[in-house]
Amino acid sequence: MAVEIQNESPVPLVWDRDQMDSGDWTDPWYPSRAATITPGATAEWRAEGDLFVGPTTGTEGRVWYNIGGDPGRQLYVHFNSPLVESQYGNTFHVWAPPGFEAAYNGGQGHHARLRIRLRETSRRQVRGFTPSVNGFQFSNSWSPDLPAMAVGFLWNRLLDELGGEAAGALGIARVDDGWLPITQASAGMCGGMTFAAMDYFAAGKLPPAETSSPTSDADPLFQFIRDRLLDSFDISGSGHRWLGYSSPHYPNGDEGFIQVAGLARGRAWVTCRDEWPRIRDDIDAGRLSPLGLIQTDSLDIGRNHQVLAYAYQQSGQVVQLWVYDNNYPGRDDLYLQFDITDTTGGVDITRFGSYQPGEPRIFCIFRSDGYNPHTPPGGRQLSVRQVMERVTGRKFGRLPDDIGLPRPASLRGWLSSV
Structure with a gap:
């Protein structure tokens, strides 16, 4: 099991402690090796099950990071990759405190990679x-x-x-x-x-x-x-x-x-x-x-x-x-x-x-699965303002020249300047 943490927050993640419940950390990929994950950086650590000729256990562990070095605000990662997978497959619990968002994907299979992303809370x-x-x-x-x-x-x-x-x-x-x-x-x-x-x-x-x-x-x-x-x-x-x-x-x-x-x-x-x-x-x-x-x-x-x-x-x-x-x-x-x-x-x-x-x-x-776009009947055209908002992701209460921006002769020229 490889775990990759991408720190998209504005503060560093500082390793606090780790715990191995089953298996071992993979040398030299210890969590303590990624002791500090700076803003914008990505770090990785790995674990594996015990071996005796063949695998005898899966791997399960926990890691804690202090967000901004503050032990009162922690990113917690629990992973469990059992030797014999259940109906759940590999399971994970990735928790962050209020004000932060921890998302993850991947991590299934016997040679798995879990990708975790930490961001500040924001409406998306x-x-x-x-x-x-x-x-x-x-x-x-x-x-x-x-x-x-x-x-x-x-x-x-x-x-x-x-x-x-x-x-x-x-x-x-x-x-x-x-x-x-x-x-x-x-x-x-x-x-x-x-x-x-x-x-x-x-x-x-x-x-x-x-x-x-x-x-x-x-x-x-x-x-x-x-x-x-x-x-x-x-x-x-x-x-x-x-x-x-x-x-x-x-x-x-x-x-x-x-x-x-x-x-x-x-x-x-x-x-x-x-x-x-x-x-x-x-x-x-x-x-x-x-x-x-x-x-x-x-x-x-x-x-x-x-x-x-x-x-x-x-x-x-x-x-x-x-x-x-x-x-x-x-x-x-x-x-x-x-x-x-x-x-x-x-x-x-x-x-x-x-x-x-x-x-x-x-x-x-x-x-819901199975969506593929179809051509709908009729419909109304978007206004210039609605087109600009959809393209730029910004809200405009009035036209561009009314909010202090230069207005080229064409909408295409204005959009390319945004």
């Missing part, structure tokens, strides 16, 4: 995306008279992908294909609206300005959102998670749950260890991240929801994740908050902002 956002501007102006509320796919059809296709053994262990059975039309007002088309909003953003356009959802099945926008709804469930990929994570037999924490292929980690682990890093990486790369919210543990998958993550802030172990929620058009203050410290029990995901009371509990968050 996809350039140019604001829900009140780039989201639909109407809410996720639809006429029950519109023809559409039914939940029963979707359920049975997801069940086919889940497989019979896993479905049996989780108490999931087939239903009638026509059960529960998705476009009933009580069910909504949140996944289609989420993917469609991503499509308009990818095309450099704004969604149509209508403030009411389409009421005709001949409306091109309705047809597009309906088709994207089916796409959002990723039926032939990992969409079976909608069923698996919604089962009353699926565990919230790490211990005592049914071991089934592909469904071997509790909802808290899925949220904090598997999916949150994927969402964070999307936003860091400037990509919107579509989310599935599991809001039931009774297989009532119509209660689940899909939203779009576009910004986050992590302070210590507390994550704040800003979302475009199509149930609340025009709202820029909506975010989800959860603590990633511990996964032994259920994860506590709390809504903040102008959410209304009575929203259902969120049992689990996962990143």
